[in-house]
Amino acid sequence: DAGVTQSPTHLIKTRGQQVTLRCSPKSGHDTVSWYQQALGQGPQFIFQYYEEEERQRGNFPDRFSGHQFPNYSSELNVNALLLGDSALYLCASSLASGIYTGELFFGEGSRLTVL
Amino acid sequence: AQTVTQSQPEMSVQEAETVTLSCTYDTSESDYYLFWYKQPPSRQMILVIRQEAYKQQNATENRFSVNFQKAAKSFSLKISDSQLGDAAMYFCAYRSVQGGSEKLVFGKGTKLTVNP
Numbered sequence: 001d002a003g004v005t006q007s008p009t010h011l012i013k014t015r016g017q018q019v020t021l022r023c024s025p026k027s028g029h030d031t032v033s034w035y036q037q038a039l040g041q042g043p044q045f046i047f048q049y050y051e052e053e054e055r056q057r058g059n060f061p062d063r064f065s066g067h068q069f070p071n072y073s074s075e076l077n078v079n080a081l082l083l084g085d086s087a088l089y090l091c092a093s094s095l096a097s098g099i100y101t102g103e104l105f106f107g108e109g110s111r112l113t114v115l
Numbered sequence: 116a117q118t119v120t121q122s123q124p125e126m127s128v129q130e131a132e133t134v135t136l137s138c139t140y141d142t143s144e145s146d147y148y149l150f151w152y153k154q155p156p157s158r159q160m161i162l163v164i165r166q167e168a169y170k171q172q173n174a175t176e177n178r179f180s181v182n183f184q185k186a187a188k189s190f191s192l193k194i195s196d197s198q199l200g201d202a203a204m205y206f207c208a209y210r211s212v213q214g215g216s217e218k219l220v221f222g223k224g225t226k227l228t229v230n231p
Binding site: 090094 | 208
């Protein structure tokens with residue numbers, strides 16, 4: 001049973017560029033959330049996708065956008081990169097039905113460095 | 116807005132000993148979930164233990180247990196019989212149950228070192 005997979009694992013960009021990060025949820029999961037984890041900090045919620053729509057959003061600018069595909073996989077796009085966007089980007093999946101158990105399954109993240 | 120505070124940036128413990136990690140949170144809600152997640156060097160966050168606020172009984176998962184003090188808004192994690200594999204960053208997290216929210220609010224984490 002494949003867990004949450006993310007790609008790429010590492011990438012380097014320069015200021016002003018755009019980046020796309022990808023996530024495949026755990027088998028059977030239909031909801032994907034994205035988190036940003038800056039160095040030495042806890043993860044911060046960016047947004048969540050369910051049924052191909054953004055269901056909830058954290059305090060992030062519109063430069064951060066996302067998409068969910070019919071197969072439940074998801075992309076995170078960041079435009080006009082800033083140095084402060086350097087972070088580990090974590091994808092988490094869950095099942096949005098029944099009684100919520102509270103457990104999110106996380107991927108290993110994509111480490112983005114902006115120069 | 117809810118906040119989660121972990122006041123211990125780093126902790127260390129001898130193998131086979133017991134260690135307690137602290138977490139406090141701030142909320143005006145009466146019902147919510149609290150979690151402890153572990154993040155080893157592999158970077159993958161793994162759920163350690165979960166507590167529902169309406170349950171008075173403290174959650175336990177094998178060597179891991181919590182001390183949930185709702186009135187004090189405190190949620191500490193106790194690791195018994197510490198093992199080398201327990202070395203990791205530990206994050207305390209809060210989730211609201213209002214509005215169908217699945218957003219987790221994390222603390223800044225505590226780095227746990229286990230000495231042989």
